[in-house]
Amino acid sequence: RDARPGVTVDGRKLCLSGLRFATDYTVTWRTGLPAAGGDKLLSDERVKFSFGDAKPSVSFAGNGFILPRQSAAGVTLDTVNVDTLGIKVYRVGDRNVVPPADDDYYNIQSNRKMSTYTLKRFADKQAIMVWQGTMKVDRRRNETVSTIFPLGQVLPQRQPGAYVVL
Numbered sequence: 001r002d003a004r005p006g007v008t009v010d011g012r013k014l015c016l017s018g019l020r021f022a023t024d025y026t027v028t029w030r031t032g033l034p035a036a037g038g039d040k041l042l043s044d045e046r047v048k049f050s051f052g053d054a055k056p057s058v059s060f061a062g063n064g065f066i067l068p069r070q071s072a073a074g075v076t077l078d079t080v081n082v083d084t085l086g087i088k089v090y091r092v093g094d095r096n097v098v099p100p101a102d103d104d105y106y107n108i109q110s111n112r113k114m115s116t117y118t119l120k121r122f123a124d125k126q127a128i129m130v131w132q133g134t135m136k137v138d139r140r141r142n143e144t145v146s147t148i149f150p151l152g153q154v155l156p157q158r159q160p161g162a163y164v165v166l
Helices: 116-125
Strands: 006-010 013-017 024-029 045-050 057-060 075-080 084-093 128-136 144-149 161-165
Touching: 084 116
Parallel strands: none
Antiparallel strands: 006 013, 024 045, 057 075, 075 144, 084 128, 084 161
16 A cells, blocks of 8 residues: 655655554655755665564553542553553652652653653652552554553552552
């Protein structure tokens, strides 16, 4: 089938976007295609290429927050090319939910990715690990799979505070 990728030029690079992972493609560079130096292609050139698999990834669906109600099913995790997750759940006591103003590493409103150092510091200073384990997920090659981590099942007796899933 014919793909209709987006095409952009960035300096000396010709970039194709909108193509699928693990798919073979053939692109035909047409006669007359100009080069950066002003030369032009003298005849059509067919080039075969393919993309490998997408890198394995794990992320929270939406913003990763759930309301603190007993009936909440859990936290939805999106995975790509992953079949097992290592999960840790931390509890931040109700007195530590609002950090001191100078603790910029605990700014959950920033939506920035936290570094490994920041996460370790958070776990050591702000929270207590209350559960650790693994969870199988349905792996579909190069597709995003949404899976609910059942927080209510693994922690049926929750205490006041906030729970953080890592």
